[in-house]
Amino acid sequence: MNALGAGTPDGGAGGDPPDQARLGQLAEEQAALRRVATLVAQATPPEEVFAAVVEEVGRLFRVELAILFRYEPGRTATSVAAWGPAAEDLPVSIRLPLEGRNLSTLVFETGRPARIDGYADSSSGPIGAAVRETGIRSAVGTPVIVEGSLWGVIFVGSTLEQPLPPDTEARLASFTELVATAVANAESRAALARLAEEQAALRRVAVLVARATPPEQVLAAVAEEVGGLLAVDYTVLIRSDPQDMITVVGGWAAAGVGLPSPAGSRFELGGRNVSTLTLRTGRPARLDAYVDVTGSIGSTGAQGWGFRSSVGVPISVEGRPWGLILVAYTRDQQLPADTEARLASFTELVATAVANAESRAALARLAEEQAALRRVATLVAHGAAPEQVFAAVTEEYARLVPVDVAGMARLEPDGTVSYVASWGRAVDFVLVGSRWTLDGKNVATAVFETGRPARVESQAGATGSLADVVREIGVRSLVATPVVVEGRLWGEMGAGSTREEPLPPDAEARLASFTELVATAIANADSRAKLMASRARIVAAADETRRRIERDLHDGTQQRLVSLGLAARTAAADVAAGRGDPGAELSRIAAGLADAAAELQEFSRGIHPAILSERGLGPALRTLARRSAVPVDLDLTADARYPEPVEVAAYYVASEALANAMKHARASQVEMSLATRHGSLLLSIRDDGVGGADPARGSGLAGLTDRVEALGGSIRLDSAAGAGTHITVDLPLEYELAQGTG
Amino acid sequence: MPLRCLLVDDNAAFLEAASLLLEREGVTVVGVASSIAEALQQARALRPGVILVDIGLGEESGFDLARLLAEDGQGGAGVILISAGAEADYSELIDESPAAGFLAKATLSARGISRILDRTP
Numbered sequence: 001m002n003a004l005g006a007g008t009p010d011g012g013a014g015g016d017p018p019d020q021a022r023l024g025q026l027a028e029e030q031a032a033l034r035r036v037a038t039l040v041a042q043a044t045p046p047e048e049v050f051a052a053v054v055e056e057v058g059r060l061f062r063v064e065l066a067i068l069f070r071y072e073p074g075r076t077a078t079s080v081a082a083w084g085p086a087a088e089d090l091p092v093s094i095r096l097p098l099e100g101r102n103l104s105t106l107v108f109e110t111g112r113p114a115r116i117d118g119y120a121d122s123s124s125g126p127i128g129a130a131v132r133e134t135g136i137r138s139a140v141g142t143p144v145i146v147e148g149s150l151w152g153v154i155f156v157g158s159t160l161e162q163p164l165p166p167d168t169e170a171r172l173a174s175f176t177e178l179v180a181t182a183v184a185n186a187e188s189r190a191a192l193a194r195l196a197e198e199q200a201a202l203r204r205v206a207v208l209v210a211r212a213t214p215p216e217q218v219l220a221a222v223a224e225e226v227g228g229l230l231a232v233d234y235t236v237l238i239r240s241d242p243q244d245m246i247t248v249v250g251g252w253a254a255a256g257v258g259l260p261s262p263a264g265s266r267f268e269l270g271g272r273n274v275s276t277l278t279l280r281t282g283r284p285a286r287l288d289a290y291v292d293v294t295g296s297i298g299s300t301g302a303q304g305w306g307f308r309s310s311v312g313v314p315i316s317v318e319g320r321p322w323g324l325i326l327v328a329y330t331r332d333q334q335l336p337a338d339t340e341a342r343l344a345s346f347t348e349l350v351a352t353a354v355a356n357a358e359s360r361a362a363l364a365r366l367a368e369e370q371a372a373l374r375r376v377a378t379l380v381a382h383g384a385a386p387e388q389v390f391a392a393v394t395e396e397y398a399r400l401v402p403v404d405v406a407g408m409a410r411l412e413p414d415g416t417v418s419y420v421a422s423w424g425r426a427v428d429f430v431l432v433g434s435r436w437t438l439d440g441k442n443v444a445t446a447v448f449e450t451g452r453p454a455r456v457e458s459q460a461g462a463t464g465s466l467a468d469v470v471r472e473i474g475v476r477s478l479v480a481t482p483v484v485v486e487g488r489l490w491g492e493m494g495a496g497s498t499r500e501e502p503l504p505p506d507a508e509a510r511l512a513s514f515t516e517l518v519a520t521a522i523a524n525a526d527s528r529a530k531l532m533a534s535r536a537r538i539v540a541a542a543d544e545t546r547r548r549i550e551r552d553l554h555d556g557t558q559q560r561l562v563s564l565g566l567a568a569r570t571a572a573a574d575v576a577a578g579r580g581d582p583g584a585e586l587s588r589i590a591a592g593l594a595d596a597a598a599e600l601q602e603f604s605r606g607i608h609p610a611i612l613s614e615r616g617l618g619p620a621l622r623t624l625a626r627r628s629a630v631p632v633d634l635d636l637t638a639d640a641r642y643p644e645p646v647e648v649a650a651y652y653v654a655s656e657a658l659a660n661a662m663k664h665a666r667a668s669q670v671e672m673s674l675a676t677r678h679g680s681l682l683l684s685i686r687d688d689g690v691g692g693a694d695p696a697r698g699s700g701l702a703g704l705t706d707r708v709e710a711l712g713g714s715i716r717l718d719s720a721a722g723a724g725t726h727i728t729v730d731l732p733l734e735y736e737l738a739q740g741t742g
Numbered sequence: 743m744p745l746r747c748l749l750v751d752d753n754a755a756f757l758e759a760a761s762l763l764l765e766r767e768g769v770t771v772v773g774v775a776s777s778i779a780e781a782l783q784q785a786r787a788l789r790p791g792v793i794l795v796d797i798g799l800g801e802e803s804g805f806d807l808a809r810l811l812a813e814d815g816q817g818g819a820g821v822i823l824i825s826a827g828a829e830a831d832y833s834e835l836i837d838e839s840p841a842a843g844f845l846a847k848a849t850l851s852a853r854g855i856s857r858i859l860d861r862t863p
Contacts, residue, residue: 554798558826559753562847566759569851573766592755 032056040182049182050081058083065157086134100125103141107153113169115140138163142172201225209353218353219250227252232327239323244269271295278312278324284340286311306330313343317351372396380521389521390421403495405429410491427473440464443480447492453481453508474498481511485519534706541703564592617647635673657685665689683729692721748790749774750781752800767852797825812840820859
C-alpha cells in the first residue's frame, strides 16, 4: 500500500492514530475491493458493477463525486455510472465531446492517471463545465484499460479546498482493474452470445436450404435473420440480370418500416451506389456517407428508402456472380466495421439455396421434357396418323419451353410450305392447312436455305409473308429447325415468344429432339403406306392372275374342246348316215386335240414352270433362254438350289424381262447372269433394245418389285432411251417374309 | 318346215362346228353373229325361229343380248342361252333372263333346242 502523503484530507500527523487509520483504511479498501471482485466473479452485468464501483470508491475516498466515463468513437465520452451527493446534478448516460481541459480529456489524451486541483479555475470544455457545476474543486482520474486498449476513466472529485491525497491514483487503479475485468468478461459474454445468435440464425437458414424450401422463402428468411441479427433497418437481396439490370428478389425492413421497392422491382446498374460497386468489383462495398450517391438504385436507396449507411456483399452461385446482399441503416450512424464479415457467412447459404433450386428446376425440366417426348414417342410407336403426331409435338414443345406460338410446316414440291400443325397460347395462331410462299428473309427461309436451325431475337429486319404473320401477333423472338426425313429436308418446325427476353439458349436443341420423333413418325407412316399399297398390289396381282387363268381356260382350251366335241358328233352322225368325209373330219379333230394339249402345256408352264420346282433356278433359266425368241447369252455362276420364293421371284423377273425384250424393246440380244454375293442372289438381264422402259407403266414390273421387296430384296431398272434396258435384282438368301403387323 | 336358227358366238371355231352339227341334225342355220350389234341386225333381217346366244360374247354379255332381243320385239324367236360352262354356274341369271332356256355347248343338239321351244308357251 502506498504511504499517505502530506496534505491528506484527514491531515493527521505521525504516531499511532495515523497508523491505525491507515490499517482501518486498508481493511476498508480490501473489503470494498472484495465486494466488487465478488460481483465481477458472479458475472454481474457490467452496469451493476459500474454502479457498485463508483459507490465503493466514492465512500472509500470520502469524496462528493465518483464517475465512470466510457470513451466512445468520435472523441466522445459517456458517463455510465455516477455516485455521490454532487452526482445528483450530473445525470448518467450523457455523451459529451472530449474537448478542453478536464480529467476525462487528459486521461484520454495521455492514457495515464491525471489529477486537477483547483477545478473551478483550471477546467474547460463541456465535461469540465459539467463537473465544475457540481462544485468539485479537486479531482483525480485513472484510465480503465480493457485488453490493452483505453476503455474509459474513473473519476473521483472533492469539493474540499485541499487536493486529494497523492496515493489516490494508485488506490483507484485497483478498482479500474476490476472494472476492466468486468467489462472484458461482459464483452466476451456478449461476443459469445452474439456468436451463438449468429450460429442459430445460420442454422435456421441452413435447415430451410436443406429442406429444399423454395428459394424465395429462403431469401426472405435470410433477409429477416440478417436484419434481426445485425439490427439494421433494411436487408435487401438483389439478383444481377443480363444487360446490366438488377432485380430485388427479397428483403426485410425493421418493424414499422415498409419495403418501398418490393421483390421483382428492377433497376439499371450504374452510378455510385453499393449495388453497383459490389457487383462491378465482385468484393464487399460500403457507403457510410450518403452524399454523391447516383444511379437508379442509388437514388432509390438514398431518397426512397432513406439509407444513411449501407454495406453490400457479393453472392456467387457455383463460381459465377449471382447478386448481392445489402444491409443499411436509416439512422444517422455507421454500420459496424464487422458488418461485411458477418454478412459473408450468409452469402454461402443463399448461394447454396439458389444453386439447389436451380438444379432442382433443371432436373424438373429434364423430367418434363422426357415425359413430353415419351408421350409423343408412344403416339409414334402406336402408329398414330402423322397429323396427330404433328399436333402433339407442336403443343408439347410449346408448353415445355414455354413459347407462345409453335408451328410445323411441310415443304411442298412447288417450293411453298403448308402448315401441318400450329399452336398458340392466348393468341390466334391457326395456320394448319394454309400455304405460304417462302418469300423475304425470315427464320423459315433461313432454315430452308441452310438446312440448319435458325434464331432471331427480334422481328426487326425480318421480311416476307411469314414474318408479317408473326409480327402481327406480337412475336419477338423465334427459333426454327429443319425436319429431315430419311436424309431429305421434309419441312421445318418453329416456335416464338411474345416476351421481351430471348428464348432459352437450348430452345433449338430441344426442338431437334422433337423433330426427330416427327421424322420417325413420317418415315413410319410412309413405309406403312408403301407396305399397305404393296400388299394391296400383291393381292390384286394374285386376283388378276386367277381371273386371267379362268378366262384363258374358258375362252381358249374349253371352247376348243367343246367345238371338237361337236365336230366329233358331226363325224359320228356322218358315219351313221354314210355321208360326208368322216376320215378327213376325224383327222381335223385329232389335230385340234393335239393343239389343245399343246395349249394346256404352255398354259400350265405359264402358271408355274415344273422345271423350276423340280430342278431349280439354273435349269429353269436355261430352259427359258432356250425357248426365248431373242437369243440369250446366259452366264450362270450360281447353280445351286435356293429358297423357293427366291427362285420363283428370280425366275419371274427373268421371264418378264425376256418377254419385254421381245415384245417392247425389240432387242436382238440379251445377256443374262446369275451369281451369289454377300449372301444375296444377284440376277442381271441386259438387252440391246430401244430402252426407255417406264417402271410406273405396265403392271408387270411393279408386281415383280412387290414380290422382290416382300423378300427383302431390291430391283433396279436402268433404261435410258436408246441405251437398252438393264434390270438387276438383289435377293437376300436369308430372307424373312414380311409379316403384317397392321 | 325346218327350224331356222341364228347362231351368236364370238368363237369362230365353235360357230363352224355347231353349224355343221345342227345342219346334220336338220336345223337350218340361217346366219351367225359374234357381237350384240351384229346379232340384233341379223335377227331383224332374217327373222329366225330360234336364236342361240353364247353367254360370254367377249367383252359383251349374252344376257344383255337376250334382253335387247326381247325389247326389240323378237319375241317370236325363241332365245336359248348357250355356254361352255355348266347351267348351274348361271342358273340365277338364266332365270331372270327373258330367254326360253339354256343349253350346254357340249351337248348342243336339234332335239335339245326343240325340247326347249316346245315347252315354251
